[in-house]
Amino acid sequence: xxxxxxxxxxxxxxxxxxxxxxxxxxxxxxxxxxxxxxxxxxxxxxxxxxxxxxxxxxxxxxxxxxxxxxxxxxxxxxxxxxxxxxxxxxxxxxxxxxxxxxxxxxxxxxxxxxxxxxxxxxxxxxxxxxxxxxxxxxxxxxxxxxxxxxxxxxxxxxxxxxxxxxxxxxxxxxxxxxxxxxxxxxxxxxxxxxxxxxxxxxxxxxxxxxxxxxxxxxxxxxxxxxxxxxxxxxxxxxxxxxxxxxxxxxxxxxxxxxxxxxxxxxxxxxxxxxxxxxxxxxxxxxxxxxxxxxxxxxxxxxxxxxxxxxxxxxxxxxxxxxxxxxxxxxxxx
Amino acid sequence: xxxxxxxxxxxxxxxxxxxxxxxxxxxxxxxxxxxxxxxxxxxxxxxxxxxxxxxxxxxxxxxxxxxxxxxxxxxxxxxxxxxxxxxxxxxxxxxxxxxxxxxxxxxxxxxxxxxxxxxxxxxxxxxxxxxxxxxxxxxxxxxxxxxxxxxxxxxxxxxxxxxx
Amino acid sequence: xxxxxxxxxxxxxxxxxxxxxxxxxxxxxxxxxxxxxxxxxxxxxxxxxxxxxxxxxxxxxxxxxxxxxxxxxxxxxxxxxxxxxxxxxxxxxxxxxxxxxxxxxxxxxxxxxxxxxxxxxxxxxxxxxxxxxxxxxxxxxxxxxxxxxxxxxxxxxxxxxxxxxxxxxxxxxxxxxxxxxxxxxxxxxxxxxxxxxxxxxxxxxxxxxxxxxxxxxxxxxxxxxxxxxxxxxxxxxxxxxxxxxxxxxxxxxxxxxxxxxxxxxxxxxxxxxxxxxxxxxxxxxxxxxxxxxxxxxxxxxxxxxxxxxxxxxxxxxxxxxxxxxxxxxxxxxxxxxxxxxxxxxxxxxxxxxxxxxxxxxxxxxxxxxxxxxxxxxxxxxxxxxxxxxxxxxxxxxxxxxxxxxxxxxxxxxxxxxxxxxxxxxxxxxxxxxxxxxxxxxxxxxxxxxxxxxxxxxxxxxxxxxxxxxxxxxxxxxxxxxxxxxxxxxxxxx
Numbered sequence: 001x002x003x004x005x006x007x008x009x010x011x012x013x014x015x016x017x018x019x020x021x022x023x024x025x026x027x028x029x030x031x032x033x034x035x036x037x038x039x040x041x042x043x044x045x046x047x048x049x050x051x052x053x054x055x056x057x058x059x060x061x062x063x064x065x066x067x068x069x070x071x072x073x074x075x076x077x078x079x080x081x082x083x084x085x086x087x088x089x090x091x092x093x094x095x096x097x098x099x100x101x102x103x104x105x106x107x108x109x110x111x112x113x114x115x116x117x118x119x120x121x122x123x124x125x126x127x128x129x130x131x132x133x134x135x136x137x138x139x140x141x142x143x144x145x146x147x148x149x150x151x152x153x154x155x156x157x158x159x160x161x162x163x164x165x166x167x168x169x170x171x172x173x174x175x176x177x178x179x180x181x182x183x184x185x186x187x188x189x190x191x192x193x194x195x196x197x198x199x200x201x202x203x204x205x206x207x208x209x210x211x212x213x214x215x216x217x218x219x220x221x222x223x224x225x226x227x228x229x230x231x232x233x234x235x236x237x238x239x240x241x242x243x244x245x246x247x248x249x250x251x252x253x254x255x256x257x258x259x260x261x262x263x264x265x266x267x268x269x270x271x272x273x274x275x276x277x278x279x280x281x282x283x284x285x286x287x288x289x290x291x292x293x294x295x296x297x298x299x300x301x302x303x304x305x306x307x308x309x310x311x312x313x314x315x316x317x318x319x320x321x322x323x324x325x326x327x328x329x330x331x332x333x
Numbered sequence: 334x335x336x337x338x339x340x341x342x343x344x345x346x347x348x349x350x351x352x353x354x355x356x357x358x359x360x361x362x363x364x365x366x367x368x369x370x371x372x373x374x375x376x377x378x379x380x381x382x383x384x385x386x387x388x389x390x391x392x393x394x395x396x397x398x399x400x401x402x403x404x405x406x407x408x409x410x411x412x413x414x415x416x417x418x419x420x421x422x423x424x425x426x427x428x429x430x431x432x433x434x435x436x437x438x439x440x441x442x443x444x445x446x447x448x449x450x451x452x453x454x455x456x457x458x459x460x461x462x463x464x465x466x467x468x469x470x471x472x473x474x475x476x477x478x479x480x481x482x483x484x485x486x487x488x489x490x491x492x493x494x495x496x497x
Numbered sequence: 498x499x500x501x502x503x504x505x506x507x508x509x510x511x512x513x514x515x516x517x518x519x520x521x522x523x524x525x526x527x528x529x530x531x532x533x534x535x536x537x538x539x540x541x542x543x544x545x546x547x548x549x550x551x552x553x554x555x556x557x558x559x560x561x562x563x564x565x566x567x568x569x570x571x572x573x574x575x576x577x578x579x580x581x582x583x584x585x586x587x588x589x590x591x592x593x594x595x596x597x598x599x600x601x602x603x604x605x606x607x608x609x610x611x612x613x614x615x616x617x618x619x620x621x622x623x624x625x626x627x628x629x630x631x632x633x634x635x636x637x638x639x640x641x642x643x644x645x646x647x648x649x650x651x652x653x654x655x656x657x658x659x660x661x662x663x664x665x666x667x668x669x670x671x672x673x674x675x676x677x678x679x680x681x682x683x684x685x686x687x688x689x690x691x692x693x694x695x696x697x698x699x700x701x702x703x704x705x706x707x708x709x710x711x712x713x714x715x716x717x718x719x720x721x722x723x724x725x726x727x728x729x730x731x732x733x734x735x736x737x738x739x740x741x742x743x744x745x746x747x748x749x750x751x752x753x754x755x756x757x758x759x760x761x762x763x764x765x766x767x768x769x770x771x772x773x774x775x776x777x778x779x780x781x782x783x784x785x786x787x788x789x790x791x792x793x794x795x796x797x798x799x800x801x802x803x804x805x806x807x808x809x810x811x812x813x814x815x816x817x818x819x820x821x822x823x824x825x826x827x828x829x830x831x832x833x834x835x836x837x838x839x840x841x842x843x844x845x846x847x848x849x850x851x852x853x854x855x856x857x858x859x860x861x862x863x864x865x866x867x868x869x870x871x872x873x874x875x876x877x878x879x880x881x882x883x884x885x886x887x888x889x890x891x892x893x894x895x896x897x898x899x900x901x902x903x904x905x906x907x908x909x910x911x912x913x914x915x916x917x918x919x920x921x922x923x924x925x926x927x928x929x930x931x932x933x934x935x936x937x938x939x940x941x942x943x944x945x946x947x948x949x950x951x952x953x954x955x956x957x958x959x960x961x962x963x964x965x966x967x968x969x970x971x972x973x974x975x976x977x978x979x980x981x982x983x984x985x986x987x988x989x990x
Contacts, residue, residue: 047829077692218839445884
């Protein structure tokens, strides 16, 4: 695990910061905390990837730390409402911990209407990273091809392959990165999330789609869908035979273009409390029984401490701004 | 006349949306312009029909007629009822769920002529407290918590910690 | 399979099923607390249970809440859950004719029949029926949505121009929020809460619950004590059962419509009774009774919703595609229990799936029995003074609108919707097409966009016979209606 974290830190262009679990674990519980259940605030609806992560974390943290955690969904504006709440109005007493994911959190204020910034919150822990998958349908003409084959096909028939994306969001950005670097053009078909795209792919209405692993895991196992590549600089553990995009010659930093889930608190949260939460949640994420509980719901943990998460924030932000500027999209800072 | 005024108001709101839709860049504005345009045309057709045969407000809708009629008494208390419930969500972030809801429920019951006043107030208190407890122990709804609610939260948390 | 189904008869499973039904009925019956909210609030509760028991309880809650909504709809004309809007329309009319127990009994049994039919289809035909969901691409979806809107618009007896105006207003309201092509905010005025559009549940609560709370409040303020409804004697279950048996074909049609719309991804139980009711009216020998207390209309609405509930779980369990919003919530519940809904679920975790399906059957039977034999106790609601009913309907309208997304903004949306509903009523623009258009509007635009991209030419469209046929039928219905109700005819404007 340390090896991986170090690599990520090196990528962030910073110092090779070694996570220091020993230090973090020594953190003591502050007096008079908590005085009521700790709320894990999720800006997405119940049942989604972030929500399931938060619910599992809440249950496991409750078991490991011996006090109650609850999950609160603040849904609206595709995350905007919950993010704004965490950054601007959640009580900064440590009883409100936001669980959300990048690049969606950052995109809300970089390209969308979010009236907040990354400075309004402080990271507590990094939870996991789930790369974006490119999948095709096994029974379709494209089903025989691997990633390179599909790119070749797209080059042969410019604009004809139909790929499912979410408009102006990570799925579309990854598609654009591949298109720009490989010099191909495909037709983007907009969907409101990964699952509708998967449905359209299963019905043969599009040729490939972007999605997350948990959205297609059963279909992959049943052999109905085929994973072409993952948007990372390394392979994704549950899919050891699927190449990473970097491996296939697409330049992209690791750990950015996917769902990078983490926990945050409002900036004004007292430091001892934040450190206690950091130590406690890290302990939970490394607890063998918790790891098993997360595996059961299909989540592969990549725990990271706050300093590490902060560094990933920095690299994510740089990458996003560079991409948005390059593609001529306005960036609000 | 009142009907025409309301129809104009509706058309005005829809028209305002239509005007705003002209400012939407790219293809995103096309669909709204079409449906809003259709709504405006159909509202105009409705207005023409109204002019031809001026029906009274609440015609064929006795419930509505009874609701908005000035006669028959109770208009003031109905407005009071509406005001109480409009004020309730505004009061919640300041006073907290327990206090705001108890007050609103009791006021609403008293306004609408509860026979035994003490029972209305007591009932409002007990009901709100039970609802609060249910929201903390069985189903979880994070209502605005200030003062009394936080105290209840702490009490339950302490009880639980003491037991465990 | 049999083992699994029989597992649902274990005492614990039975208890959870019945508890779920009771909780569902209570939630459903309270105006403002919707079926979806009940599931959302109880998913975490089931987290701690055995997977099969938790799912059985959720299934019971879902089935119970859909029926529960009909109780308040029939008795006080406030649909307890959006799926019972049409039931309230027919059922309350029946109640005013002194047939409340009969209407409630019919609702209970029809709900149960719809649920049982969908459970049987789930048990035996799930993989086949699930494929149906995939044959419907964007072209077919657009055709189906337009068809749904048109049948309801032409079915209503109010003037055609007003029905269409309502429909257009609903579609226009549906465009608020991020657009489906570029994710550009439309009509949001920089308010984050509006970016994902108006909260549908809050709007529906405003339309149907808050307005009715005001009506009740005015009546109470004028000194009316109780809801004036002759409850009649409970004339036995026999009359209900006789009606049920004699409406065999109605059930067949309603269950087919419900199952079919349920299987379609993203079409939930809210819009289904509109379509089933309109279709039934076309087939009925007494169409003039529809909307005025027609038992056939009530049966069709209620059975179709329940069939939809089961139907929406079919593609979920066998393909991993949720058939509705509430079904999407089931994905979360299943995942939290370590089950992955998808093509392998039946083979890998058949034990849990079949226990759940068995439990769903049990829950529907329990609901029928509770509904049929506990009707007399629901009448207690009529002993409560109107002022008290009005106050609690108002409180739960606020609470229900808030609790969907834990948002006070949505409470404001609810009040605005109530004002809009009153304005529309004042100018005799019917609310039903507004509601249906608002429910389906977002889906229609999303699919129109994908349709335009994936079916770019006329030839491509002609290669999709289902879509073409649906478009043709829709055009025919519309043309016939316009021709029959020519402009200038008083019923047009």
